[in-house]
Amino acid sequence: SQTIHQWPATLVQPVGSPLSLECTVEGTSNPNLYWYRQAAGRGLQLLFYSVGIGQISSEVPQNLSASRPQDRQFILSSKKLLLSDSGFYLCAWSVQRTSGRTYNEQFFGPGTRLTVL
């Protein structure tokens, strides 16, 4: 069966410090991968998605970047954190597009709660 891991679970960082959040998926190959941010327990905002190694698309301009060094590894980074980067970060995966151009559900990791002070 497939599983998705995120770490760390919680993180408190000072403004201006770097950030690295990691997400790994097991039990599947060549997944689509996604990074979301959730503020105040409300809706999720898609930050980045990736359809393959080294292929990253950014959805919103921001202080963050993403990388996919391996097929099942997705990393969210920042060189200098801002207060506004605080939030709950969720990684998700889905299977690649099936025939007929249909898409499937996404499976979410447990999330990382980031507090920037």
Next chain:
Amino acid sequence: SQQGEEDPQALSIQEGENATMNCSYKTSINNLQWYRQNSGRGLVHLILIRSNEREKHSGRLRVTLDTSKKSSSLLITASRAADTASYFCAWNAGGTSYGKLTFGQGTILTVHP
């Protein structure tokens, strides 16, 4: 909102009652999905309904989709205290969207024992 919305924002009911949450969106879609989130946790997929479907059931869950009105509803029947959570709809535009989802703002459901 630019993308869509959910209502109500919060819903408080007694155990055994039914809970209905509504979702509206503004674009054409490939599918619409409903997710559940317990406080401080990741999201759990509940049900997916494709654009050519009108109704889908899964246990105590019933989802409807009206593409002409660009709306969907999630009905939870015979609610339980364990159903207390936030519920989100999310839609996929299809085409070259690479499975990307746009999420509604969610409904916070509280079921009192």
